[in-house]
Amino acid sequence: MxxxxxxxxxxxxxxxxxxxxxxxxxxxxxxxxxxxxxxxxxxxxxxxxxxxxxxxxxxxxxxxxxxxHPFSATPTATWVEHGDRGWWAPCPWCAFGIAGLKQGKATIHARLGGEHEPVVVHVQDGRVLETDLVVHFAVPPRDAWNNVHRFCASVLLFRDRDAVAAWCARHGVAEGGTLSVRQAWELGRDWYARHADPDWRKWSAVQAATIFERTGLSGPFWHIPPADDPF
CATH class of the missing domain: 1.10.10 (Arc Repressor Mutant, subunit A)
Known part of the structure; x- marks a missing residue:
């Protein structure tokens, strides 16, 4: 700007x-x-x-x-616990970002598919312990700021890809992009790595696309078109 x-x-x-x-x-x-x-x-x-x-x-x-981002000042369905501190995160992507900023041991509390079943994810020594989980994005990240609250609310943890498909059918939501919980951790860690720096800058579209590619996110759903404005 x-x-x-x-x-x-x-x-x-x-x-x-x-x-x-x-x-x-x-x-x-x-x-x-x-x-x-x-x-x-x-x-x-x-x-x-x-x-x-x-x-x-x-x-x-x-x-x-x-x-x-990655913090919410008001309650959400995702809570990050680290020692005697805790934070609300808008979504699992942000929760992994908080865990990356704090480092050490972090525990993420959420609900599978945003429904009734609680799920706990532990980040320790730079890795996620519950490696069988997946994270589903219902909205392409390039469209996040069309309605960022809806975008964040629809980034959810699931047991597996079959659970994602069943959830989408149940709620009439088109399947979007699903990544492993390890990829989600790497995405959150890298995306928010500089957010607490005094000289923070928003990622450019090119930088954002590079982070996605490095995390193994490719294909039309994850595509970020070139732009002059920060992503």
Missing amino acids: SGVDPDALARVHHAFIRPMLDTGRMPTRERAADELNMSLGELDDALAALAGIHGVVLDPHDGEPWVM
Whole structure:
């Protein structure tokens, strides 16, 4: 986006992401403005610009950060546990991103297919222990920001590919893309690896496509068309 200072947006992004990662709580706009020595109006302008490049989802009522991937400031169906801390994640992709940022041992709590059966995934020593699970994406990632909440809600864990097919038939959802839980871990780890960095930048479309290819995600469903804007 022309006219937007990427270094300034990175500082605003970091002022929210770092405390969230360290404490499990999203700071208020007032607190972030004080930390950045900005007026609330200046911060709100920066947050609006950050939302414009999909770096944050703002609450439409009060303008507070609602989702700053891989974190959600409000409850979701996916919970990441790490020591005495915990975070809500918008989806398993984000949950693996949080586990990658924290490193060490993490436990992800979710429900298979977003239904009644709980599932627990452990990440330890840089690998996922429950290797038989899969993750299904109902919406192509290139279309995520058409409705990011719907996109995140439809990224779900399943026992296997047969369970994905049965779920799609049951709910009238077209089968999308299914990857192994190991691939989902690698995708989350690599995608969010720099999200807590002070000099964070959104991935370009080319960078995003490279991460997908490196994770073994290829074919029309995973295709990310070239673009000038951040992905």
